[in-house]
Amino acid sequence: MAMLRRQFAAALAATTGLGALGLTGCSTLGAPRAAIPPGGAQLLYWGGPILTMNDAQPQVEAVAVHAGRIVALGRRDEVARWQGAATQVVDLQGRTLIPGFVDPHSHLGGVGLQAIAANLLPPPDGPNTGIAQLQGTLRQYIATSSDAREMQMAFGFGYDDSQLAEHRHPTRDELDAVSTRVPIVAIHQSGHFAALNSKALERARITADTPDPQGGIIRRRPGSREPDGVLDENAYFGALQHLMPALSALGGATGHDLVGRLPAL
Known part of the structure; x- marks a missing residue:
């Protein structure tokens, strides 16, 4: 999650050149107007709350991802310029998008x-x-x-x-x-x-x-x-x-769990 948080912060900082102070245009990594690849970005996400985990701009409307990196985020109409013939658009349908949990010590x-x-x-x-x-x-x-x-x-x-x-x-x-x-x-x-x-x-x-x-x-x-x-x-x-007893995907006991092997509680 720390890496994605840095990506969000970098994209936000690229918006104005003054750090992650706000969104005045489409945010991109490395430059305010990064080159759009032929066919567009690989993925666009919109249609629900997108949390950046950045206090300066905690929420945006859309995110573009290409080659495994966040390349743009901001208002939906601005990020939409990254949509091309090869772009997969993911409609969040009201669900919240957050950076992935990549912390191996998260318990x-x-x-x-x-x-x-x-x-x-x-x-x-x-x-x-x-x-x-x-x-x-x-x-x-x-x-x-x-x-x-x-x-x-x-x-x-x-x-x-x-x-x-x-x-x-x-x-x-x-x-x-x-x-x-x-x-x-x-x-x-x-x-x-x-x-x-x-x-x-x-x-x-x-x-x-x-x-x-x-x-x-x-x-x-x-x-x-x-x-x-x-x-x-x-x-x-x-x-x-x-x-640990064996559990099913729904949280219930499976056929080879411990039930029946011990006396009743």
Whole structure:
């Protein structure tokens, strides 16, 4: 997204030569009036809000794209000069066009997981001020959530050890106090740590003999190699390969998911 944002800014700046101050004519990359290729630009977008992510000119009516680059943006009647015989015109039909999400650290997949997980966030976004509250939230989730019943898993998202009264992560023993039959994965607010109960550790194939993976840590009980339930970075990411149920494109469980493999919640 940063690259596209720079392209938008460059196109806006080319409009007047004074930087991205506004649109007085058709904006182009490199010069106020760039040469239109034979046949026109490859793509034109209009017909809906187009957000530039540039505070100086946050919205335009149309965008022209050629050879993978934004070559013009501005008012529709001005960008239309880029339309030629070879141009594909995309009518947004009222939908919003924004720069693509090209950030590899965006955690977009976590947004979907959060939507079906127990809310472990601290106040004001959740009720969890300590480990006892986390336990209560997870118990309630297991007892009432159709997602938990369908997945035969209990995911929780958003706890923050720095904002818990104990100032630490929950342990496998504390999550075992919620359930020893249902795998529980409590995901840290950062998305880079998780606390698992014993059933989830078993499902993830993590034991005292499991070495720390490169780029990750399996935290251990004091004076022991036995995992205490907290997984850092690649230890957590690797565990998810064994813990995530298979989902259909519509978000429902598929035929080879975990339903039926565990006792009822």
